[in-house]
Amino acid sequence: MRRIRIIGIGAGHPDQVTIEAVRALRSVDYFITADKADKPGGDQLLAARQALLERHLDDIPPVVAVRDPERDRDPDDYDQAVVDWHDARAEAYEQAILGHGEGDVGFLVWGDPAFYDSTIRIVEKVLARGRVEAEWDVIPGISSLQLLAARHRIVLHDIGQPIVVTTGRRLREALASGAENILVMLNSTIDLEGFEEWTIWWGANLGTPDERLVAGRVTEVAVDVLTTRIEVKTTVGWIMDVYLLRKKP
Numbered sequence: 001m002r003r004i005r006i007i008g009i010g011a012g013h014p015d016q017v018t019i020e021a022v023r024a025l026r027s028v029d030y031f032i033t034a035d036k037a038d039k040p041g042g043d044q045l046l047a048a049r050q051a052l053l054e055r056h057l058d059d060i061p062p063v064v065a066v067r068d069p070e071r072d073r074d075p076d077d078y079d080q081a082v083v084d085w086h087d088a089r090a091e092a093y094e095q096a097i098l099g100h101g102e103g104d105v106g107f108l109v110w111g112d113p114a115f116y117d118s119t120i121r122i123v124e125k126v127l128a129r130g131r132v133e134a135e136w137d138v139i140p141g142i143s144s145l146q147l148l149a150a151r152h153r154i155v156l157h158d159i160g161q162p163i164v165v166t167t168g169r170r171l172r173e174a175l176a177s178g179a180e181n182i183l184v185m186l187n188s189t190i191d192l193e194g195f196e197e198w199t200i201w202w203g204a205n206l207g208t209p210d211e212r213l214v215a216g217r218v219t220e221v222a223v224d225v226l227t228t229r230i231e232v233k234t235t236v237g238w239i240m241d242v243y244l245l246r247k248k249p
């Protein structure tokens, strides 16, 4: 039976791929990627994926780029808009698989498929639609969360303490809920008001030649984080950043 393999490819550096992932990359007949070339940084992400394949595969199988369906960026009902977008993506992936014919399919997932990535959900939807039959598996990757910790040489939480992983959009909710150790991804902006006494470990474009790191008390380094964000956006053209906020110094 056809296999669908969801492969975590690390967060930017071609060395940060597991041997299991390399074996999986070599096992598939073709890849499907969501083509985000019209989004800021999208073409660089595609280029990073291409560099990864060139590094680990002698013969690169076809890469089928599926155009990402349009998405309402400011919907009244955010959750429903995401479900609709996933449905549209599932249909597009189904068409790509049926159009390509037989063979095992690989999905290349940035970082680890378990964090803020919907490939698993969308593949489940593709299979639930009933036109594509396949076995499927997930190969873990090195997440930007792990890379942030490694670059700053930190443990992400205090001994035996919990950690909240959330998005920039929901940071205030995490603060209000009493969380004292918060990892934040998907930041369109960064607003550190209310965190002045906290410590931040911030990283942008980790694993790439344009990696940037800032760490310290929020009162002391907030301006550095914000100006470095602007500098990266302006000079590199795109930014992905992740940070840890901890209440205890």
Ligand SMILES: C[S@@+](CC[C@H](N)C(=O)[O-])C[C@H]1O[C@@H](n2cnc3c(N)ncnc32)[C@H](O)[C@@H]1O
Pocket (backbone or CB within 6 Å): 011, 012, 109, 110, 111, 112, 113, 114, 115, 116, 117, 142, 143, 144, 145, 184, 185, 186, 187, 203, 204, 205, 206, 207, 208, 240, 241, 242
């Ligand atoms: C759609 S999520 C995907 C996360 C991914 N699955 C992972 O495990 O890292 C994208 C977000 O992950 C973070 N991210 C991914 N790669 C990054 C990198 N190389 N440097 C900094 N942050 C990164 C950023 O917060 C970005 O907005």
